[in-house]
Amino acid sequence: MENEIIRIEEIAGEEINPGLIQMYLQELPDKALRFGIRVLLAFIFFVIGVQIIKLIRMIVRRSLKRASADTGVTQFLDSFIKAALYILLLFMIASGFGLDATSVVALLGSAGVAIGLAIQGSLSNFAGGVLILLLKPFKVDDYIMIGDGTGQGTIKEIQLFYTKLATADNHVLIIPNGTLSNSNIVNVSMLEDRRLDITVGIAYDADIRTAKEVLLKVMQQDEAVIKDKDCIVFVNELGDSSVNLNMRCWCRNEAYWEAKWRITENVKYALDEAGISIPFPQMDVHLEQISHQHSPAEK
Numbered sequence: 579m580e581n582e583i584i585r586i587e588e589i590a591g592e593e594i595n596p597g598l599i600q601m602y603l604q605e606l607p608d609k610a611l612r613f614g615i616r617v618l619l620a621f622i623f624f625v626i627g628v629q630i631i632k633l634i635r636m637i638v639r640r641s642l643k644r645a646s647a648d649t650g651v652t653q654f655l656d657s658f659i660k661a662a663l664y665i666l667l668l669f670m671i672a673s674g675f676g677l678d679a680t681s682v683v684a685l686l687g688s689a690g691v692a693i694g695l696a697i698q699g700s701l702s703n704f705a706g707g708v709l710i711l712l713l714k715p716f717k718v719d720d721y722i723m724i725g726d727g728t729g730q731g732t733i734k735e736i737q738l739f740y741t742k743l744a745t746a747d748n749h750v751l752i753i754p755n756g757t758l759s760n761s762n763i764v765n766v767s768m769l770e771d772r773r774l775d776i777t778v779g780i781a782y783d784a785d786i787r788t789a790k791e792v793l794l795k796v797m798q799q800d801e802a803v804i805k806d807k808d809c810i811v812f813v814n815e816l817g818d819s820s821v822n823l824n825m826r827c828w829c830r831n832e833a834y835w836e837a838k839w840r841i842t843e844n845v846k847y848a849l850d851e852a853g854i855s856i857p858f859p860q861m862d863v864h865l866e867q868i869s870h871q872h873s874p875a876e877k
Contacts, residue, residue: 616674619674620671620674623670623671623674624667624671627667627670627671628667631660631663631664631667634659634663635656635659635660635663638655638656638659639652639656642655648711648714648717648718649717649718649719649736650710650711650714650717650718650733650736651711653718653735653736653737654707654708654711654736654737654738657737657738658738661738700739702754702756703738703739703740703754703755703756704738704739704755705755705756705759706754706755706756706757706758706759706760707736707737707738707739707741707755707759709755709759710736710741710755710758710759711736715763715765716733716763716765716767716768717733718733718734718735718736719732719733719767720732720733720765720766720767720768721733721765721766721767722743722763722764722765722766722767723763723764723766724753724758724761724762724763724764725761725762725763725764728753728757728761729743729745729751729753730743730745730746731743731744731745731746731749731751732744734750736755737755739754739755740752740753740754740755741753741754741755741758766831767831769831770830770831771804771807771828771829771830771831772828772829772830772831772834773826773827773828774803774825774826774827774828774829774834774837774838774841775824775825775826776824776825776838776841776842776845777814777822777823777824777825778793778822778823778824778825778845778849778856779817779819779820779821779822779823779856779857780820780821780823780849780854780855780856780857781820781821781854781855781856781857782819782820782821782857784821784854784855785854786813786821786823788852788854789823789849789852789854790811790812790823792848792849792852792854793811793823793825793845793848793849794809794810794811794825795848796825796841796844796845796848797809797811797825797827797841800827800837800840800841800844802829802830802833802836802837802840803827803828803829803837803841804827804828804829804830807827807828808826808827808828809826809827809828810826810827811823811824811825811826812824812826819857819858820856820857825841825845
């Protein structure tokens, strides 16, 4: 038993060298100091790098602005440059801590298939953003409607992977670029002029000619209506309880909604002044009295 204890102590003495521990403890402050200095330098390098990235982005944005580049192109390139420069900065800082950038790139290349499958959604959004900038189905400040019912709004930003829309009720709608590039898009703002259609129902006993004259006058007197384009009123439908007239004119895209609301309101005032009523759905109930003739047996 004693021999076994002595043997264990000898083995332990061979595995744990007090000299090595003492040497490690003596070198620990120097190593901690060097590591701390390296972390401090990395932090300073990161702060300086961030400022340089901001400066580069500002120079690129100003250059694109002087070149009269589209706002969407400027936003997209700014996002791309920002992401690329931050990745480069992190690689440079990591290389200062002994990380071999070449080995990391080789590792990423060998794992390219797996990485591609993992980020295929992001790659699709990136490709969609490139297509949007090349084909230009819309630009910043355009009002679009997405055909699949995802939403509608005014384009505010076209980023690297997403596009931001501002809805009519002042919400921000963020849609992936891949979704936009593969959807049916209705661009309301692409053309300068927009057709305005308003349907008005009048009573069946009202004079159609007079009503058409009244409605045509309302459109012609509105300031937003383009006078050198067609401005017409026609019978669109004979409804269940009204004769439906359609008003059609043209106005500038930016004045569409205000013109629509104003003309609709003025139509009501003009029809009231002309004595033409706007009917509402109603039902006429006719009661018939049935007389019973008594048979001789009942008498």
